[in-house]
Amino acid sequence: xxxxxxLLCIAGFLMLILKGIDYTKKEKLVDxxxxxxxxxxxxxxxxxxxxxxxxxxxxITLVVMDSxxxx
Numbered sequence: 001x002x003x004x005x006x007l008l009c010i011a012g013f014l015m016l017i018l019k020g021i022d023y024t025k026k027e028k029l030v031d032x033x034x035x036x037x038x039x040x041x042x043x044x045x046x047x048x049x050x051x052x053x054x055x056x057x058x059x060i061t062l063v064v065m066d067s068x069x070x071x
Contacts, residue, residue, distance in 0.1 A: 001066040008059030015052030021045045 022044050030037040 001062050005059045005062030005066065008055050008062065010059075012052045012055030012057075012059060015047060015055060016049070019046060019049075 022042060025041050025043055026038055027041065028036065028038050
């Protein structure tokens with residue numbers, strides 16, 4: 001459980017720092033024999049601020065709960 005808590009904390013901090021991820025999607029428009037026409041689109045994957053905060057709080061909770069149960 002402690003490892004999952006640490007991973008959630010790291011992911012949550014990254015989500016707080018990085019507001020989104022940009023990527024490029026290549027899509028085929030026409031594929032007629034030797035002729036191929038494709039388009040590259042820039043897209044952004046975003047998440048709300050509170051999602052990162054929830055991940056950090058959940059990770060801290062898992063780490064604290066795991067350390068309390070092993071005493």
